[in-house]
Amino acid sequence: MSGQDHSDIQSHIRTYMLVFGALAILTVVTVGASYLEVTSGESIFIALIVASVKGSLVASYFMHLISERTMIINILLLTIAFFFVLMFLPLMTTTDASQILQ
Amino acid sequence: MEIPYTVEERPDTGLNNSKLGIWLFLASEIMLFGGLFSAYVFLRMGAPDGAFHEWGQELNIPLATVNTLVLITSSVTMVMSWASLKMNEFSKYKLYMGVTLLCAVGFLVIKYFEYTAKFDHHIYPSTNTFMAIYFTLTGLHGLHIIGGMIVMFYFWFPGSKMWQTEPEHFANRIEVLGLYWHFVDLVWIFLFPILYLL
Numbered sequence: 001m002s003g004q005d006h007s008d009i010q011s012h013i014r015t016y017m018l019v020f021g022a023l024a025i026l027t028v029v030t031v032g033a034s035y036l037e038v039t040s041g042e043s044i045f046i047a048l049i050v051a052s053v054k055g056s057l058v059a060s061y062f063m064h065l066i067s068e069r070t071m072i073i074n075i076l077l078l079t080i081a082f083f084f085v086l087m088f089l090p091l092m093t094t095t096d097a098s099q100i101l102q
Numbered sequence: 103m104e105i106p107y108t109v110e111e112r113p114d115t116g117l118n119n120s121k122l123g124i125w126l127f128l129a130s131e132i133m134l135f136g137g138l139f140s141a142y143v144f145l146r147m148g149a150p151d152g153a154f155h156e157w158g159q160e161l162n163i164p165l166a167t168v169n170t171l172v173l174i175t176s177s178v179t180m181v182m183s184w185a186s187l188k189m190n191e192f193s194k195y196k197l198y199m200g201v202t203l204l205c206a207v208g209f210l211v212i213k214y215f216e217y218t219a220k221f222d223h224h225i226y227p228s229t230n231t232f233m234a235i236y237f238t239l240t241g242l243h244g245l246h247i248i249g250g251m252i253v254m255f256y257f258w259f260p261g262s263k264m265w266q267t268e269p270e271h272f273a274n275r276i277e278v279l280g281l282y283w284h285f286v287d288l289v290w291i292f293l294f295p296i297l298y299l300l
Contacts, residue, residue, distance in 0.1 A: 009189050016182065016185070028167075034295070040300075047296070083136040
């Protein structure tokens with residue numbers, strides 16, 4: 001973000017306050033949802049969805065990704081692709097184990 | 103020798119070098135924490151059914167919730183300190199950066215109480231795999247908080263002299279510091295539910 005005038009910044013500040021409110025409410029929602037009587041899989045799903053929404057708000061508005069240059073978005077997309085590879089590595093190990101057992 | 107493109111944008115990237123540099127650093131940080139998140143999934147899948155949830159009951163949810171709110175507040179005050187500079191309000195910058203620093207101290211103090219409560223109950227990283235990954239992830243996150251605090255303190259007090267001579271360069275530095283700090287907040291947003299609530 002560069003070259004904004006005062007009125008731009010003032011409008012950003014209003015957005016920051018709204019995002020702050022949303023993050024605080026979503027934090028309470030996350031804690032409240034953990035007391036719901038749901039299955040383990042459902043509670044993981046709910047917690048990750050709420051955390052992802054909170055994370056998106058921080059990245060989009062506080063880190064200004066919503067108006068950031070394409071180069072940074074591309075760097076992040078590449079990183080996130082590798083991040084998901086890391087997340088799926090444990091799943092691949094269980095597949096290996098089940099194949100060995102067969 | 104002066105570092106080029108600290109204020110103006112490079113024609114080829116459309117970014118100043120500081121911003122490109124911090125985003126590349128943050129990309130490496132995503133992979134660092136990604137490896138540990140992956141280890142968490144691996145350990146959780148390897149543990150007996152429900153064991154991770156049971157071991158996690160030892161953690162203090164109210165304290166961690168307060169810590170989450172403290173860190174979110176620090177993110178807002180950090181972005182407000184940058185916005186204050188953009189509006190040429192240096193005294194407000196000092197105020198918001200000081201509050202951010204206080205929030206960071208508050209986060210660590212709460213973390214200290216959490217850690218000491220565990221140690222008093224003879225709970226250590228060696229107690230079980232959940233505690234091993236809990237202390238590793240929160241410890242690494244805590245080190246990031248300390249790193250951020252050192253830089254914040256520098257820009258709050260001695261480093262803020264730059265505002266008098268190169269205001270735009272200084273505002274860019276605060277923006278870069280802010281990006282790092284929001285990332286630390288972002289990591290905690292995911293750590294909180296996976297460690298304390300699931």
